[in-house]
Amino acid sequence: MAEEAPQSVVRRAEELRRQLNYHNYRYYVLDSPEIGDAEYDRLFRELEELEAKYPELVRPDSPTQRVGAEPLEEFGTIRHRAPMLSLGNAFDESDLHAFDERVKRHLGLPADEQIDYLMDLKVDGLAVSLTYESGVLARGATRGDGYTGEDTTQNLRTVRSIPLRMLGEDPPPLIEVRGEVYLDRREFARINREREDERLPVFANPRNAAAGSVRQLDSSITARRRLDIIIYGMGASEGVSFDRHSEMLDALEARGFRASPQRAVCHGVDETAAYYQRWLQKHGELSYGADGVVVKVDSLAMQSDLGQVSRSPRWAVAYKFPPEEQTTVVKDIFVSVGRTGALTPVAMMEPVVISGSTVQMATLHNEDEVARKDVRAGDTVVVRKAGDVIPEVVTVVTGKRTGNERKFVMPDKCPVCGADAVREEGEAVRRCTGIACPAQINGRIGHFFSRGGVNAEGLGPKIIAQLASKKMVRDPADFYFLTKDDLLKLERMGDKLAQNVLDAIASAKHPPLRRVISGLGIRHVGGHVAEVLAEQFGSLARLAGASEEELADTPEIGPVIAQAVAVFFRQEQTKELLRKLRKAGVSAQPAVAAPRASGGAFAGKTVIFTGALSIPRSEAEAMVKAQGGRATSSVTKSTDLVVVGDSPGSKAEKAQGLGIPIVTEDEFRRMLEQSD
């Protein structure tokens, strides 16, 4: 049974929660932090330690609760106190005028009356409801059918721009805030890159990705994706009242919520049309996807007079941007071969401009997709592109068929190397089995040097393909041995470009270990898994030598990944690649500094800090690393030293129990000085 926390500790924990929530708000909502990451980490860990020692101090609004909890079997349901309605749509300006006229007719106002409308962008995400009781986030739910949603409280807690506790004094007893959870374009692209690396199906658009992330049974996965929220209104509430919708959003903003900076009050329908036109031109510049603007009657008294019709409010309408789709003709369907050997059918089309860019190729994903959509060469098709999404064929306009279209047949041989292409049981994808397949080799090399790998900016796919076709390179290691004379043998290669390529390669000679690991393109190992492996094993040699059991013992690494990694490093081809990389002088920077063979006050030592130090915790840890040691966060039998600051936590006691040496901060500093 844990001991009861003294009053001073209770107050300190409260203060830490308040400070951390405030700094979180500065960082994620206002995008204007007041303190550095190291200072934030120090406060965070102090709270973490207090909560570990006195579990009764853990509160739902503690920032330590954002990390995700135990996976769920399924979601519970939550009944919305007030239904979450869906908006009616307007598709052109006459629809907008019709809406304005309906509003005035229902309110009994003259036709020339100018209504105030609150305008906002319609974020392409997932609508959620957040219930705050006395200022603390108590429940979060998806919209569901509008009346009952899924209880996704654990997942929504991980969204940094959702306050766990409202700012300010005297919070209302109950308030239900509504908003749209979304992923910005960059985060969406990052998640899809990672999924491609891990050979998982990519999300078709940011909305699906956001919905998939909020509806994750394992909230630690949600926590790894940087979801954001923009709030747009309120449901049920007690103890607050406003005259206008815009005023309500201003008040919520003052309480620490993130409302849209693009919102504006327009006077009369003509101003709303101008707002729409402005954002129709500019919405591509937003960091997130928007599929239209929302027009709301600003007066809440008018809103309540207008009420709702079936499931939509009469006081609001979504004025949609035209879909980013175009019609074009498929000239041919060819098959591209990726680094994993996957054969992907691609439609080659008459060039067409969609949302500002020319599109002439669209992915057809796999043979089942081609069959499902029945896309044939010669077909007229509807093509879609949204944001950073790969263009895709939405549907075939079958009415335009002439009978001369050619059906697509997936080849059973690789179109590049001629080896058998095999589709394994349960897989959607057919893969080339050729060991020396040039498409796979170039793809693997390209991946190694890409942003997902060691990031040699300036070494593009064209140069890689040229070098490979001349048999000057067979794997990534060969690049490190290239000379300027070698490069000058290539077509259209000048002295300056050759130097740029050499510089790019040289810049990737000492990449972070996690980049090398993800660059190797091991099955199921994307950016995040690579990071976990880098932290656990510390060097490529140690990772290569790890047994399947050791791998599976690593946090977050399941048996499937463990097997894939072990199999990869057993390959003769892999061993040869690692030997060549070593010979080329390529060395990865470990995630945690490896113990130095000699020297360094903490060479080979594992050190733990507890209590408040006079310097940020991260700085102290960096000092240990610089002296060849490792700084970890939990006391185990393999801990070598515990450094205690003011009011140390339970770690000091545990260390004492295990007979681990304990020193003060001053003693720690003396140990550092002696080493210089």
Ligand SMILES: [Zn+2]
């Ligand atoms: Zn092949």
